[in-house]
Amino acid sequence: MIIDLRSDTVTKPTQGMLNAMMKAKVGDDVFREDETVNILEDKIAKMFGKEKALFFPSGTMANQTALKLHTNPGDQVICDKYAHIYNYESGGASFNSGISCKLIDGNRGMFDSNQVIEAINPSAYYYSKTSLVEIENTTNKGGGACWNFDEILKIKKVCDENNLRFHLDGARLWNALVAKNQSAEQYGKVFDTISVCLSKGLGCPVGSLLVGNSEIMNGALRIRKIFGGNMRQAGYIAAAGLYALDNNIERLKDDHKRAKEIEESLCELTFIKSVELVETNIVIFELNDDVDEALFLKKLADNNIYIISMGGRKLRMVTHLDYTELKHEELLKQLKSL
Numbered sequence: 001m002i003i004d005l006r007s008d009t010v011t012k013p014t015q016g017m018l019n020a021m022m023k024a025k026v027g028d029d030v031f032r033e034d035e036t037v038n039i040l041e042d043k044i045a046k047m048f049g050k051e052k053a054l055f056f057p058s059g060t061m062a063n064q065t066a067l068k069l070h071t072n073p074g075d076q077v078i079c080d081k082y083a084h085i086y087n088y089e090s091g092g093a094s095f096n097s098g099i100s101c102k103l104i105d106g107n108r109g110m111f112d113s114n115q116v117i118e119a120i121n122p123s124a125y126y127y128s129k130t131s132l133v134e135i136e137n138t139t140n141k142g143g144g145a146c147w148n149f150d151e152i153l154k155i156k157k158v159c160d161e162n163n164l165r166f167h168l169d170g171a172r173l174w175n176a177l178v179a180k181n182q183s184a185e186q187y188g189k190v191f192d193t194i195s196v197c198l199s200k201g202l203g204c205p206v207g208s209l210l211v212g213n214s215e216i217m218n219g220a221l222r223i224r225k226i227f228g229g230n231m232r233q234a235g236y237i238a239a240a241g242l243y244a245l246d247n248n249i250e251r252l253k254d255d256h257k258r259a260k261e262i263e264e265s266l267c268e269l270t271f272i273k274s275v276e277l278v279e280t281n282i283v284i285f286e287l288n289d290d291v292d293e294a295l296f297l298k299k300l301a302d303n304n305i306y307i308i309s310m311g312g313r314k315l316r317m318v319t320h321l322d323y324t325e326l327k328h329e330e331l332l333k334q335l336k337s338l
């Protein structure tokens with residue numbers, strides 16, 4: 001039995017998902033003639049109460065397209081120091097859009113509206129122009145933490161008062177919606193654009209979408225093409241997305257419950273220094289200073305348990321669709337015996 005908790009992206013399509021993919025009606029999406037892609041885009045746009053959604057091969061490309069849509073070269077985006085767009089998109093913000101990031105020193109990837117106000121540059125010409133605020137929900141490097149929605153509303157107000165666009169990296173927004181009992185629509189009302197992933201908690205092999213209203217999204221198709229993201233009979237993978245929206249959202253609560261139980265188990269181990277509060281499906285913890293991290297990871301791997309290091313002595317486990325109850329019981333047992 002292999003217990004792979006490195007990421008929620010390691011899942012493989014279930015038989016039900018594969019069946020849905022096999023039956024998909026497809027066409028050439030470059031001509032916008034793929035029926036299944038069109039259905040998926042319409043469905044996601046409706047869920048968020050937005051006019052348009054566009055299907056992307058990756059979350060990175062969806063985010064990068066959003067950055068490009070909202071900014072001009074030389075502009076600045078305000079985001080947290082943990083932001084995926086800053087840390088894990090290969091410097092794409094500068095490469096693709098010629099923009100810089102103003103990093104906020106937040107808490108677990110989150111910050112408040114006063115910090116946004118402080119981060120906005122004065123309008124004098126020698127400053128870079130602040131044009132966008134970006135947040136992540138749930139936060140990845142922040143350990144799956146969920147934003148307080150009231151704080152999001154306060155930041156939206158600051159954006160409106162300062163003529164700033166507002167983008168949400170919602171790669172794991174589904175987890176936040178389930179954990180906090182929120183709706184996609186309430187997020188759609190606040191953000192100019194939102195990216196969501198199908199290939200994380202929802203268990204699809206590929207796919208992300210960017211949603212927004214037509215005025216902004218009209219440029220997205222051209223940018224996706226420039227980034228090399230045009231696809232042809234993409235309906236086969238869009239079908240996986242449609243299947244996941246119907247079948248794999250509610251079950252995220254099982255991932256959350258298991259992550260919480262892992263947190264509790266870790267807290268009982270004497271060689272573990274701290275475990276970050278678990279709100280969704282990510283568990284981040286630190287070993288005591290005298291414990292060799294590489295040795296610990298090897299010991300787990302020898303027992304077919306795989307987790308990853310986040311750097312800075314932080315270790316991460318992520319629960320997901322392929323992490324079954326059976327595997328969960330085995331993991332808890334193994335942790336006890338370490």
Ligand SMILES: *Cc1c(COP(=O)(O)O)cnc(C)c1O
Pocket residue numbers: 057058059060061063084085136139140169171172197208
């Ligand atoms: C995974 C992830 C993305 C997108 O990643 P891709 O691997 O390009 O699909 C974007 N933002 C966050 C917060 C993520 O965790």
